[in-house]
Amino acid sequence: MKLTYSVFALFILLVSCDGKEKPEELLSEDKMVEILVDIHLAEGFVQSLSIPYDSTKVLYPILEKQIFEKHGIADTVYINSLEHYLLDASKMEYLYERTIDSLTLREKIAR
Template identity: 50%
Template structure:
């Protein structure tokens, strides 16, 4: 009986570990943070430009592709990853907290520039 109970507890602990790591084809939390930082910076750059809305959308689309290329991420993988993390509000909150902290730190350091491309 003790062996069965021990086996069950061991099995449950193994299954719970798998829930913390993303499935194959999904970016890790760290990767999501770095990509989202660059996406937020790109959105800020485009929104600050004195161009028409339609032009800014085209420009953003091109710059977003550069962000994905920089990180070696396909846009479909990024989209799947966003959907995956949105299913768990706690994980998404943790990711965006890290993004906001990084952007706030970047903003507070004079002369600090993040390499977008």
């Protein structure tokens, strides 16, 4: 959870420094939700491991890189898209509702 809060604090800080221009390569809402689901699954996986915190700080970026490769995007495209969506709180809330719904569905299917 600390990692999630740290990531969002960083993005909020970045967003507050930027203008409201739409990035050249903006991920669609559907793609953004897919990536957010994968990121949260990776975070959960890393947190479930019985390894020291400093080891998780090494492992998570590797998994994050694999997520971006899986989706065929650069990390900067994700970051810029996230910053854009964070400018609209209702849009970001909607994206996270969809993310949570997707994670809940996956959990139900796994059971």
